[in-house]
Amino acid sequence: MKPSNDLLKKALNTIRFLSADAIQKARSGHPGLPMGAAAMAYALWMRHLRFNPKNPSWPNRDRFILSGGHGSMLLYSLLYLTGYDLTLDDIEQFRQWNSRTPGHPECWRTPGVEVTTGPLGQGFGNGVGMAIAEANLAATFNRDGHNVIDHYTYVLASDGDLMEGVASEAASLAGHLRLGKLIVLYDNNQISIDGSTDLTFTEDVATRFRAYGWHVIEDINGHDVNAVDDAINKAKSEPRPSLLMCRTRIGYGLPTKEGTAKSHGEPPGEEELLGAKEKLGWPKEPMFYVPDDVLDHFRMALDRGATLESEWNERFNRYRKAFPKLSSELERRLAGRLSDDWELDIPVFASDSKGIATRVASGKTINALANRLTELIGGSADLTPSNKTWIEGSPSFQADSPTGRNIHFGIREHAMGTIVNGIAAHGGFIPYCATFLVFSDYMRPAIRVSALSRHHCIWLFTHDSIGLGEDGPTHQPIEQLMSLRTIPELVVIRPGDANEVAEAWHVAIKRNEGPTLISLTRQSVPIIDREQYAPASGLQNGAYVLAEYGSSPDLILMASGSEVQLIVEAGDKLAKDGINVRVISFPSWELFEMQDPKYKESVLPSKVTARLAVEAGVTLGWERWVGAKGKIIGIDTFGASAPYKILFKKFGFTVDNIIEQAKSLLKES
Numbered sequence: 001m002k003p004s005n006d007l008l009k010k011a012l013n014t015i016r017f018l019s020a021d022a023i024q025k026a027r028s029g030h031p032g033l034p035m036g037a038a039a040m041a042y043a044l045w046m047r048h049l050r051f052n053p054k055n056p057s058w059p060n061r062d063r064f065i066l067s068g069g070h071g072s073m074l075l076y077s078l079l080y081l082t083g084y085d086l087t088l089d090d091i092e093q094f095r096q097w098n099s100r101t102p103g104h105p106e107c108w109r110t111p112g113v114e115v116t117t118g119p120l121g122q123g124f125g126n127g128v129g130m131a132i133a134e135a136n137l138a139a140t141f142n143r144d145g146h147n148v149i150d151h152y153t154y155v156l157a158s159d160g161d162l163m164e165g166v167a168s169e170a171a172s173l174a175g176h177l178r179l180g181k182l183i184v185l186y187d188n189n190q191i192s193i194d195g196s197t198d199l200t201f202t203e204d205v206a207t208r209f210r211a212y213g214w215h216v217i218e219d220i221n222g223h224d225v226n227a228v229d230d231a232i233n234k235a236k237s238e239p240r241p242s243l244l245m246c247r248t249r250i251g252y253g254l255p256t257k258e259g260t261a262k263s264h265g266e267p268p269g270e271e272e273l274l275g276a277k278e279k280l281g282w283p284k285e286p287m288f289y290v291p292d293d294v295l296d297h298f299r300m301a302l303d304r305g306a307t308l309e310s311e312w313n314e315r316f317n318r319y320r321k322a323f324p325k326l327s328s329e330l331e332r333r334l335a336g337r338l339s340d341d342w343e344l345d346i347p348v349f350a351s352d353s354k355g356i357a358t359r360v361a362s363g364k365t366i367n368a369l370a371n372r373l374t375e376l377i378g379g380s381a382d383l384t385p386s387n388k389t390w391i392e393g394s395p396s397f398q399a400d401s402p403t404g405r406n407i408h409f410g411i412r413e414h415a416m417g418t419i420v421n422g423i424a425a426h427g428g429f430i431p432y433c434a435t436f437l438v439f440s441d442y443m444r445p446a447i448r449v450s451a452l453s454r455h456h457c458i459w460l461f462t463h464d465s466i467g468l469g470e471d472g473p474t475h476q477p478i479e480q481l482m483s484l485r486t487i488p489e490l491v492v493i494r495p496g497d498a499n500e501v502a503e504a505w506h507v508a509i510k511r512n513e514g515p516t517l518i519s520l521t522r523q524s525v526p527i528i529d530r531e532q533y534a535p536a537s538g539l540q541n542g543a544y545v546l547a548e549y550g551s552s553p554d555l556i557l558m559a560s561g562s563e564v565q566l567i568v569e570a571g572d573k574l575a576k577d578g579i580n581v582r583v584i585s586f587p588s589w590e591l592f593e594m595q596d597p598k599y600k601e602s603v604l605p606s607k608v609t610a611r612l613a614v615e616a617g618v619t620l621g622w623e624r625w626v627g628a629k630g631k632i633i634g635i636d637t638f639g640a641s642a643p644y645k646i647l648f649k650k651f652g653f654t655v656d657n658i659i660e661q662a663k664s665l666l667k668e669s
Contacts, residue, residue, distance in 0.1 A: 003297055008225065011046075012038045013282050014081065014294045016253060019073035020276070021287040022094035022101070024267045029095060029103065032250035032263035033071030035276075036222070037156065037187045040246050043228035044154055044185065045078050046298070048236075052305030053083035056112045059334045059427065060312050062151045063114050063130045067123030067167075068158030068187065069104040070265065075113065076101045081290070081298035083305075084112040088288060107425065107453050115425045116453040119445050121164030124184070125415050127155040128170045129422020129431075131182035131241070132397065132407070136377065137428050139402035141330045146319040148312070148330070152236065155184045159197050162186065162205060166445075169415030174241045175213030178399040182241040183232065187222065189250040195261045206245060215240040222246030253280045333375045333428045336456075336512060342372045346506060349498035351529035358561070359462040359520040361498035363388025365505045366432075370394070370405070373509070377423065378432035378458070379407035381416050386522075387434035387462050413439050417446025417459075424455035430509060434460035436468075437477040437519060440484060450515045451489040458508045459517040464494065465616035466651060467523040467562055472641030481519055481617045491590040494519040494615075496564030497528045499536035500587055507540055507591070523644050525562045533568070534585075542592025543584055543603050547571055550580025555662055556604065558584040558625065559614040563653060567614055570658040579666070582608075586625070610669040612662050616653055631665050633658065 003011065019034035050062045066075045073094060080086045086100060093099040100110050104118030114130075117123035130153040138149040161167050174182055186205070190197045206216045215238040221227045228246060235242035251263025255275040268276065277284050320327040332339065345368040349361060370376045370391045377397075380387040390406055397404035409416040416433050423431040440447070440461055450457050466476045485492050493504040493516065501520070508516035528546070530536060538544025543558070549571065557567040557574075564585050571583040584603060586592070592600065604611075604625065611630035613622040619634035626632060635651055648654065 007293060007297060010291055010294050011297055012042055012225075013280050014290055015041065015074065015077050016280070017277060017282055018077040018080070018091060018288060018290065020268055020273055022073050022076070022091050024270065024273050025092060025287065026095040027267050029073060029267060030070040030265050031073075031254075031268050032189070032191070032265075033068055033158065033187060034074035034077065035254065035263070036189050036248040036250045036252045037071065037074060038252070039223045039225050040156065040185055040187065040228050040248070041074055041078060043225045044232065045082065046301070047229050048232050049154065050151060050308050051301070052309045053112070053302055054306065055309060056084065057427075058309050058312070060149065060151050063127070063153045063426065065115055065117065065123045065127045065130070065153070065155045066105060067117055067127070067155050067161045068120065069117030069123065071158070072101070072103065072105050075105055076110070079110070079112045081295065082301035083299050086111060088290070092288060115422065116449055119449065120158070120160040121166035122418050122421075122446065122449055124155055124157055124161050124167040125170040125418025125446070126422035126425060127153050127182055127184065128174045128179065128415070129419035130426045131174065131179040132177065132419065133423045133426035133429055134181055135179060135402045136397060136404075137330075141326060143319075143323060143326075146315070146322060148316050148319050152181045152183060155182070156187060157184050158187050159190060159201060160192055163201055166414040166418060169412035170418060171209060171212050171214065173410060173412060173415060173419070175209075177397070178213065178239055179241045180239040183235045184241070184243050185228070186243055186245045187248055188245050189248045191250045191259065191261055191264060193261060193264055206243075209243045213240060215242040216245065217242070218245045220244055220246045222248035223252065255279055329374065330428075336427065338509065339372055342369065342509065343506065345369070345371055346502050348502070349527050351531075352527040355524045355526040356498055357521050357524050358495055358498065358501045359386070359388050359522060361501040362460060362505070362518065362520050363390070365502050367392050369505060369509065373430065375429045376432070377405045377407065377429050378420070378434070379409055380434040381409050381413045381439070382411045383435055384408070386436075387460060389432070389434045389460065409433065413442035414446060417443035417450070420457050421446055421450050421453065421455050424450075424457045425453070430456055430458065432458035432460055434462060436463040436475060437461035437480050438463070438475050440477075440480050444483075447484070447490065447515070447517070448487055451487050454489065454514045456512045457515040459515060460520065461517065462520045463522040464519040464561060465521070466635065466639040466647045467521055467616065467644045469522070469644035469647065470641055473638040476639035477617065478635055478638060479618045482621050484517060485589055485621065489514045490517060491515070491588060492517045492519065493539070493588045493591070494561040495539065495587050496559070496561055496585050497525055497536070499527065499530060500539045500585070503536045503539040504587065519561065521562045523562065526565050528564075528568065538585065539587050540591065541595055541599065542588040542590065543586040545582060545603060546585045547583040549575035549582070552580060553582035553605070553608050554580045554610060555666055556582045556584060556608050556611045557614070557658070557662065558586045558611065560586050561615070563614045563616060566653060566655055566658055569655045570662065573655065573659055574662060586613075610665050612658065612665055614653070614658060616648075616651070629669060631661055633661060
């Protein structure tokens with residue numbers, strides 16, 4: 001039932017001034033978007049969005065993403081008004097310490113927030129990922145008469161979102177994939193921090209998106225609820241993703257700042273705020289005023305949401321009876337539970353002095369896991385043969401094959417990262433993606449947001465050192481691995497051989513409280529004889545003693561990745577020279593830090609100060625493990641173009657150099 005014009009007007013002003021009051025009280029925030037986009041948000045939330053405030057994780061809910069996360073008070077106002085577990089006191093604590101209403105939305109902090117947004121364009125890409133997830137689940141599990149997965153993904157995007165390159169990348173792929181359940185409401189207020197978007201953004205956005213393959217509706221009055229409502233209805237019948245271009249006035253109602261950059265990113269000021277309330281016929285006092293009839297109107301969402309979920313539960317019960325195995329698998333996946341037998345096929349690689357590249361071992365492990373984990377889905381940035389990411393027996397995910405588990409992201413690394421985050425946030429999947437390690441720079445913002453959001457994503461980076469050889473310094477990662485280790489909550493693993501790769505995947509699948517990054521070689525590395533050396537399961541501890549020569553070590557050699565083979569050989573030779581040496585495989589600093597002090601001391605005894613670390617990357621950071629008296633063999637320059645064996649020799653990654661440096665270290669000690 002639609003509200004009266006008077007009630008509708010009050011409802012829109014409640015959104016505006018609840019947001020503006022919180023921003024003014026905090027003396028910090030962005031009032032422009034919430035005040036300008038209130039009507040757009042109302043049309044979506046009250047007339048289209050299917051959600052249940054009492055169960056924010058209801059699987060078949062529509063997803064709403066505020067890509068312009070700076071307008072967070074718009075979202076918080078809607079969450080409070082419609083009955084989510086958010087109080088008026090939470091609204092009043094906007095941007096304060098330990099508040100559930102932080103400056104930009106954080107999905108793990110606030111009930112009802114689907115994804116963490118703020119860095120512009122990230123949410124747009126997340127929306128593409130969520131639409132992919134919905135399409136794949138629907139195609140995989142729905143049956144005639146049983147559409148148990150059937151929902152939309154809505155994104156509210158700003159001018160700034162559409163300026164960012166990541167949104168262009170993601171939109172291009174979405175159009176190609178014909179993701180018709182993706183609807184983007186574009187808050188086209190034509191104002192950014194610097195002023196009018198005419199300063200930098202004069203392109204024909206509508207033509208651009210049509211070229212991407214999108215359905216576009218232009219010149220929608222974003223302050224007219226019925227106009228926005230009609231546009232959404234048209235978009236929902238489209239087989240293509242839709243861009244609804246809603247013209248709005250930023251800071252709507254502010255007497256002197258409406259339509260100006262002044263309303264974008266600073267509190268309105270008390271005088272301006274009171275002037276807006278007077279202009280729009282709103283009581284000046286009290287602050288945070290919510291009329292009873294308005295709250296009753298918004299809280300209709302509670303009964304509506306309960307009914308929607310109840311009807312879905314009834315449909316699902318019928319589905320469960322008709323397809324017990326299928327429904328059980330869907331429920332398991334939506335709950336984020338691993339299958340009981342998921343570990344059974346993880347490969348064990350026989351020792352081999354010739355070995356295989358760890359990227360190859362990863363590809364074999366992916367396929368072993370995919371047989372038992374139907375939720376595993378992923379792909380690479382147009383490097384599938386190099387990254388070894390293809391799931392055999394499954395088609396590519398395309399508009400005409402939506403059950404495919406292999407995603408061709410194209411050469412769109414940044415969008416790839418945001419899309420993977422969206423798939424993970426949607427639920428029902430463990431997504432992975434891959435490219436060369438040096439190109440992680442293109443997608444670092446998405447990796448960082450993934451870690452902040454604690455998404456269960458797996459990031460695969462191959463060609464992880466100068467070992468890639470002749471492509472030279474433009475493609476040889478030097479500082480990337482260390483840079484990625486600095487991201488909080490991200491576990492970085494650089495396995496030393498094929499069996500460590502299998503263990504790395506074991507960790508990545510089981511660890512569901514955040515993302516895992518696995519760094520892999522292009523070149524072959526020997527498969528360590530685990531009967532002679534310690535089992536690869538030690539990787540789960542981050543660092544472990546691979547070999548011990550003598551009762552008490554005088555020297556510790558440690559390395560990660562392809563350099564482990566070098567310290568193994570060096571350790572053997574040093575032991576033959578009568579030196580008590582300990583050889584440590586050190587694939588993950590983060591996993592090692594998680595261990596208790598007793599274990600860490602058992603691996604790296606503090607009394608042993610002669611320590612040598614070997615890694616084909618920057619030396620920065622390794623001082624933490626070698627101590628003040630230790631040494632590091634690394635690379636603090638760019639690489640060079642040559643066959644990898646020559647590069648390793650020229651840069652000092654040889655057994656002879658390790659032995660020389662180790663003996664020198666012992667003398668100094």
